[in-house]
Amino acid sequence: MPRLLACCILALLLTFSAQEALARIPPPAPAPQVVVDAQGVAIGGHDAVAYFTEERAVLGSPDFEHRWNGAVWRFASAAARDRFAADPESYAPRYGGWCAWAMSENRLSAGDPGVWRIVDGRLYFNCSPEAQRRWEADRDAAIARGDAYWARLRAGDEAR
Secondary structure (H helix, E strand, O other): OHHHHHHHHHHHHHHHHHHHHHHOOOOOOOOOOOOEOOOOEEHHHEOOOHHHHOOOOOEOEEEEEEEEOOEEEEEOOHHHHHHHHHOHHHHOOHHHHEEHHHHHOOOOOEOEEEEEEEEOOEEEEEOOHHHHHHHHHOHHHHHHHHHHHHHHHHHHHHHO
């Protein structure tokens, strides 16, 4: 009996110690608003406007940059830069350039600017062609799930 009591007391102590240790772990850092490279350049330096106007991925130039939402955005021309600056929400990829499929699965993975779709006037990136195939298999539901997860991530940012 004393041995059983000692085991129970030890188990309780370990449980309280583990709970105290877990309580001291800070919450995870919020996801960045926009996927950027080491220099703070968004979407791999691609021109966000070109997806809409040229229907293809086009690299932007350091000569035509605009700062928005904590990132540097590059464009192929001054006209594209000015168009983006006038209405960035219309051109910037959903979820800050994070993979739409991963977002629909409640996780983060950087999107690939070469794997994209425009749906209902919004630009979405996926991290690979396979992720895009999965996302497109049930796209409307995936977008709804991704939107919900993105909203929770953003709400977490505001609470910090």
